[in-house]
Amino acid sequence: MILPKLREHVIQAGGTISEEDNVTLSILERILTNTETISTFSIPDDAFTLLAKFVSLLPDDKIFPCLDMIRLLMLHSTAVDHYANEKTLLQKAMNLCLSENTSSPTRLMALRLLANAFSSPRGGFFLASAENLSNIVHVITGSVNENDKMFTNITTAKITLLYNLSLFVSRNDSDDVTQCISFILFQLEREKDVENGNSLFMALGHYLYCNDDGVELVSALGIELTRWEEEAKTTTKLQGVIDDVKKLLAQ
DSSP: OHHHHHHHHHHHTTOOOOHHHHHHHHHHHHHHTOGGGGGGSOOOTTHHHHHHHHHHHSOGGGOHHHHHHHHHHTTSHHHHHHHHHHOHHHHHHHHHHHOTTOOHHHHHHHHHHHHHGGGSHHHHHHHTSTTTHHHHHHHHHSOOOTTSTTHHHHHHHHHHHHHHHHTTOOSOOOHHHHHHHHHHHHHHHHOOOHHHHHHHHHHHHHHHHHOTTHHHHHHHHOOOOHHHHHHHTTOHHHHHHHHHHHHHHHO
């Protein structure tokens, strides 16, 4: 599914795909077919050069198949480490998410790419660094048009990114962590998906541990617990996470 659309957009943008390029793309397609085995394969030597060429060539509204391929490739630690060292792609993904003019398919793939960058410590610490933390938080907390046909998928991608970031932020009292906590409280009032709710509560626990003012902020803004505790009656995992958050709030 990804490869035909990528080829189509490259040709439309005036690019060319050589026989060697086709061989590399076919290998990548085979690797990415089964996400559970991606980490066991060797990435072709010229794959990163070829994908960088496509990223540079494609306009923002046509880049999403390329981002989709890269975000799947990032399930391989070699790919994450490459892009964390190279930096420009991850920064471009953040910029695409921050721009109001970015198309929904591109925004969704950029969010998923950033979320997968946390699958390697090097990618996680790069995005959670002082250099990038504010931007990644703005990516997460920025508003999404509720009438967007991809609203639900984009929201889920933001929550995944929020949780992944919580695993890498250092203990601090920065405004960035405070913004994350405020976003979680806002989202808990509106979220209906149990898995997303579980991710939000897990992330909240991590952020509360990292921020000394977090408990006061939650007390001031209030937290939706009643509805989620009802949901948790049939979900042991969610109940355990809620209990952990309540313990942190009681300290």
